[in-house]
Amino acid sequence: MAETALRGARRRRSYARAGSLTAGLLLAFGASTAFGASTAFAGQAAAFSCSGFGCDGHNPNVQTWQAGPSTARGVPYPLGALDLRVGTTDGDPYAWSRITYPTGSGGGWVYVNRRRTGGGDEEWGLAARGIGESGWSSSAGTNTINSWSGMLYKPSYKQAQACVHLSSSSEDFCTPWY
Known part of the structure; x- marks a missing residue:
């Protein structure tokens, strides 16, 4: 029983690490994509209404x-x-x-x-x-x-x-x- 509980705890930690890693990667990817998009937009002006x-x-x-x-x-x-x-x-x-x-x-x-x-x-x-x-x-x-x-x-x-x-x-x- 203790062995099964230990394996379950290890598995949950493993899932938690994987989840944290996945979340971290998604956050980093999202931030880099957003940053890249904002810098790309800053260098490229779009047509706008003029008055x-x-x-x-x-x-x-x-x-x-x-x-x-x-x-x-x-x-x-x-x-x-x-x-x-x-x-x-x-x-x-x-x-x-x-x-x-x-x-x-x-x-x-x-x-x-x-x-x-x-x-x-x-x-x-x-x-x-x-x-x-x-x-x-x-x-x-x-x-x-x-x-x-x-x-x-x-x-x-x-x-x-x-x-x-x-x-x-x-x-x-x-x-x-x-």
Whole structure:
């Protein structure tokens, strides 16, 4: 009888250990899956509803566009091309800066200036993003990359200008106002 009770106690401990081990593994798996999902989501932006100035600085490459995106103004600069991009999402017009440049050409940032149509109320250096910044850059061909700024609301009473700052020469290049 004592032997049977001892075997039963060992078996229950064995089941308890197995249960604890299983629970621990499930907890670890669930936590790692949740953590992996949250970090994956943090690196990938999803399209969202946009309205007016509340969307300033958002990534234009994750938006759903009703019109555009297209290039409103484009100019060359010493390392590539600089474009003022425009598009309409959720019925509102937006503008942003995009550059094309060779890899390894040095750092800097892309940004947008905004002002009242015809001049005045200038806002400088808006929605700036680093050249080559993860999530804000993509391959544009062999040894060529695109980087873009955040988008800015551009109603009819506002004008926008795309710009790039090159750290290597401390120079800024901008498109004409649009």
